[in-house]
Amino acid sequence: MTSSLIRGRPRRAKAHIRVRVTHAVLGAVAGAGWLVLPLMTINAGEPVPAAPTGPVAGAAAPQDETSPADLVLPLVAGGAAVVLAGYGYLRRTRRARSRTTPGIVSVTPAAPTPADSERQARAALVLADDCVRAGGEELSFVRERFGQAETERLTHALDAARTELSAAFAIWRRYEEGVPEDADARRQALVGVIGRCAEAGRRLDAEAPEMDRLRGLDRGVGGALEVAEARFRELTARTAAAQDAVAALHVRFPPPAAEPVTGYVEQAKDRLVFATTHLNGCRQADDSADRTRAAAHLRAAEGAIAQAGTLTTAISRLTAHLEEAAALVPPALTGAEAELAGAREPEGEKAEDGSPRPRPVPAAGELRARLAHADGVLAGVRAEATSGPYDPLDALRRITRAVARLGTGRAGVLDAAAVLVARSSVAGAEEFTAVHRGAVGAEARARLAEATRSLAAGDAEAADTVSRQARDLAERDVRTHGTPYVGTDGDPAGPAGAVLGGILLAEDPDGGPPAAYGGPATRGRHHFRPPS
Structure with missing residues (x-):
């Protein structure tokens, strides 16, 4: 199931893109309006009476043409809008190429190499074997003092740990001999070794408080x-x-x-x-x-x-x-x-007892x-x-x-x-x-x-x-x-x-x-x- 955090990111990213596009469009429309406005107002004045026919001395020059100065401001506004839209597009493109999903730091741990997994398996085997051996040494003193019945729970845990450890050693020996041959199966074999050793240690860890309770060393x-x-x-x-x-x-x-x-x-x-x-x-x-x-x-x-x-x-x-x-x-x-x-x-000759x-x-x-x-x-x-x-x-x-x-x-x-x-x-x-x-x-x-x-x-x-x-x-x-x-x-x-x-x-x-x-x-x- 995909988390809400991961599902929400693409929608917010799309919302930001729509806002930026809207801003760019509004800027372009505004610039176009400035360009069209003078053309729309050239003949928009009130009608005046017709002038008498014939030449009139000192008559003013005709005023029906648009001045170039009137077009400068709309052109500047439109160009600015286009530039801003292009800059936003370039910025979004660069960011998309150089980032992962916004707001999410995704760190995928590198898969351990076979050599690393083998080292971990060796260390796990040695550690589990040491725990089993040390546990057996201490249990021998406790059994001598309290007897078999009182230490049955501790003995059972130690035997279970030995069983797990024996299985781990058996898997490891087959691995050393090249069985299995498939790379994935060999990787799983090492995982099995480490898991068996961990279970052996867990069994002993679980009974350590019982050992301390029985011995009562905190009381003397x-x-x-x-x-x-x-x-x-x-x-x-x-x-x-x-x-x-x-x-x-x-x-x-x-x-x-x-x-x-x-x-x-x-x-x-x-x-x-x-x-x-x-x-x-x-x-x-x-x-x-x-x-x-x-x-x-x-x-x-x-x-x-x-x-x-x-x-x-x-x-x-x-x-x-x-x-x-x-x-x-x-x-x-x-x-x-x-x-x-x-x-x-x-x-075909018979043995002394008559059997072949x-x-x-x-x-x-x-x-x-x-x-x-x-x-x-x-x-x-x-x-x-x-x-x-x-x-x-x-x-x-x-x-x-x-x-x-x-x-x-x-x-x-x-x-x-x-x-x-x-x-x-x-x-x-x-x-x-x-x-x-x-x-x-x-x-x-x-x-x-x-x-x-x-x-x-x-x-x-x-x-x-x-x-x-x-x-x-x-x-x-x-x-x-x-x-x-x-x-x-x-x-x-x-x-x-x-x-x-x-x-x-x-x-x-x-x-x-x-x-x-x-x-x-x-x-x-x-x-x-x-x-x-």
Whole structure:
């Protein structure tokens, strides 16, 4: 529907034109009147008696001709009217060429370029993922204190946000792969990514007041501080045990096997030192009844404690996976030998249970080449397993992939081996991203989300491949990130490590507020302020 403002403008413009035309016509008529008037009054005098015939001396000259002076004024008036009419016409023409609709300022925003839309989508994905991760960290402390029933509403909102974010990552991955191909459809895909991320943030923003109501930090941090300090003490002991576990990993396995957790003990200690500083600050602020500052210190400490837990858990998780893989290597070799023997059998021969063996997908020549490759892989794994320390997860990866290339399918122990390898890779990428989220970009996060979906769908090989890509991209992002906080490198209690981990939001020179449960509008609501 057209607004009354826009509909009224053309009528008023036409009215102005009619007035100007009327003025011009009246001027022309007036000038013409001045021209015609003398002609109309030449013979308009009263009749006089006829003069006597014959010449009369001293008779006056005839007076029946119009004087040229009488025509000057009408000619000047008419010319002026014509000039004014022409000037008005020229002025209207120039104005029409150089203006838009009178009185309306119409600013049409330029359509964003594909590059601009992609940047917006990347930023939206990173922001939404950070909100979901920070919300999960805080919710774990609240659930530990109040239980599952009291936090069900918050958990439901977080799960809904994760669902929206997962859908956004899926759309983005298809976009990265060139699907869809049509330009308009690709533009709409980016709009969908941004919209899904916005909805994830809205879900969390809507429940942020419920989180604050349940925690009641404006009334005091006593109960919440006790939960944080209890977990802090537990992690202090676990960190010492994790240091011993890493040393044992280096004794039992070669360096590449322990590489995924290299430096994790030191980072966990840094997080705990940072947490110590803010736990003390929280207690001091609470004693002085500065509830706002106490809540900010508490959230900073909770974020650091949660990440210290992630780092120590990663070490124990990798240790367990390596031990499980080492136990699986011998049966995996046996299973792989059986698969190779089956692939070499003539077509149509029955398996041991009487069922027909599946026909190999590769052609005969290609199959022979793949069989030769698989034989070499198995021989290499056997040599490593008997010659000294080796990486059992990598050995299982090579075994399962060599068999998968034969196209005969996998069953039993080989499936279990492939799933173990994929679980370890996905968990490693997830842990690294969680404790470095302040630097990890959208591409790494999108591949991690894809790996998680593939693992849930049972595609272990794809999950392993994509999660390793995600880890490589995340490590590249961290290497190139750097830190804007000059002078804080090496200071465990400084903001650099906390900003890198996403514990602080990097909105202020001192690191900014701590991340809290909420979306983009509420996650930074706990601000530090100078002590009163």
